[in-house]
Amino acid sequence: MGIAQLDIVHMISNAGPMVQFVMLLLLFFSIMSWAIILIKYRYIRKAYKESAEFTDFFWKSRDLSNAFAKAKQLHGSPLARIFRIGYVELKKMSQSAAPASPPLNKPAGNQTMSLDARFTGTDNIKRALRRAITTEMTRMTQMVPFLATTGNTAPFIGLFGTVWGIMNSFVGIAKMGSANLAVVAPGISEALVATAAGLAAAIPAVIAFNFFMSKIRVVESELQSFSADFLNIIERDILRTERRRS
Helix, strand or coil, X not given: XXXXXXXXXXXXXXXXXXXXXHHHHHHHHHHHHHHHHHHHHHHHHHHHHHHHHHHHHHHHHCCHHHHHHHHHHCCCCHHXXXXXXXXXXXXHHHHHHCCCCCCCCCCHHHHHHHHHHHHHHHHHHHHHHHHHHHHHHHHHHCCHHHHHHHHHHHHHHHHHHHHHHHHXXXXXXXXXXXXXXXXXXXXXXXXXXXHHHHHHHHHHHHHHHHHHHHHHHHHHHHHHHHHHHHHHHHHHXXXXXXXXXX
């Protein structure tokens, strides 16, 4: 067998059925991993860009209704989505609390009840924001665990194909009764291709998984910080409103 014939395609086509199955499985893992890498990279890049745009607008505007209108335009921003949910809960709280606002001639005790009711409303907003953050983190991490699975299992799948191929090579040597290098080398090289393919599928997947998880942790931290800031703004506004009424 000439050296020119020992190319990758020739080795795979001449490999045994089990090694070929392993190679097809690794090809599936590799294609899926690269598809996920491209999809998540575009998704996370858009999330970063639009979240930064919304954050700048929110702190410059200081008007929640304008921020809500801006948030509806930024469909790729998880920050804008949790703000929309929090704003909708805030509007519900304002509508339910408005009829219960005490007249000026009522005693102070009723005003305290109104204040308690408003802070109870902020608990509803807090729960809504927590649910929204959980939903966003689920969406951000969707499909990413497959990269970890590929990184953990692909080398072992490739190693299994290599071990199986080498076993078949030795069986062939035993049948032929010859163990010179020309007989042994092609079978072993075909088997080792499976290990190389496993590493080729695993390495990009592991790198991408670590990269995406670091970015997702940053997004989660920003969501938590924004949620806390948003709640502080609401609570300060409630206290300011109640002081004017008292």
